[in-house]
Amino acid sequence: MKVFNKVIVVTGAGGGIGRELVCQLLEKGAKVAAIIHKSGLEEIKSLEAVYGDKISIHIANLANRDDVEKLPEEIITIHGYIDGIINNAGILQSFLSVNDLDYEQIQRVMDVNFYGTLYMCKSFLPHLLKRPEAHITNVSSMGGFLPVPLQSIYSASKAAVKMLTEGLHLELRDTNVGVTIVFPGGVDTNLVRNSGIEIEVADKHSYKMLSPNKAAAIIIKGMENNKYRVLAENDAKTMDFLYRLNPKKATDIIANKIKPL
Known part of the structure; x- marks a missing residue:
């Protein structure tokens, strides 16, 4: 579904990938309903002066x-x-084992990452089904198919988003509504920078996390091309391949690559 002159809803629009999604959609001629929680209001309001x-x-x-x-x-x-929704909003958990996490934080991660996505899909789907063409894009994570150290609940929430999205695709395959699942790898956002992790690689100078700008472009391209599955970018593609080949080996690699400070 091409986004020109379409109305697209974007969650998590206050910063990072979400704000980039809003900007790029507007630049491509879409109308955007930007959903934010608390932070990022002033940043996103500045776009009103440009796009009215x-x-x-x-x-x-x-x-x-x-x-x-x-x-x-x-x-x-x-x-x-x-015409479309992009469920981008999500939160990390504290870098703690399940044994050390309190139920309040576990509940919050599941509520935002999984139930928030489910509520959006359920609430908007009846309206999407009325359009000549429409689209749902749900942003999971590399952690949705591969466990991330001390992020077991986050990974579980994103795995739930994966299965929900793939199930929706199956249910909606004979309708006007396309469905895309996105698996970003490491993206350089405040969420990641403030998370207290270190990424270990052989040559740190050669490793660059995916920029929010590029991640947003990949997500929009996936929506416009009605992709079933989008891996963004090389680290997600590599780890997806390795995890299919040897899940234990891939888990060992990610354990050595990502370490809490």
């Missing part, structure tokens, strides 16, 4: 089903219809 009524801003806690269920009507009131 092409962008609308909505504040919602994705972990709250009532908040999410109000969004479609709000957005349709402004833009008239909805």
Whole structure:
């Protein structure tokens, strides 16, 4: 589904990949409903001065089903219809073992990463099915198919997003709604920079994390080309191949590559 003149909803729009998605979609001629929680309001509001009524801003806690269920009507009131959603919002857990995590944090990670995505899909799907063509893009993670050290709950939440998305693709294959699952590798965002991890590689000077700008471009391209599965970028592609070949070996490699400080 080409995004020109389409209305696209983007979650986690306040910064990082989400803000880049908003900017690039607007540049490609889409109208965007930007969903944020608390942070990033001023940054995203600056785009209104440039794009005017092409962008609308909505504040919602994705972990709250009532908040999410109000969004479609709000957005349709402004833009008239909805053609696509990009479920980008997500949070990491503290770098702790399951044994040391409290249930409150476990619940929050699952509520935002999995249930937030589920609420968005359930709330918007009836409206997407009414459009001539529409699309759902859900952002999982390399951690959705490969366990990340001391991120077991995060990985479980992103694995749940993976299976939800693949199930939706199966359910919707004979409809007008395309479905894409995205697996980013390491992306250089504040979420990662502030997480307290060190990435170990043989030559640190040659290793570059994927920029939010490039990650957003890959996600939009996947949506426009109706891709079933998008691996972004080389580290996700490499680890996906290795994990299929030898899951234990791939897990050992990632354990040595990513270490809490």
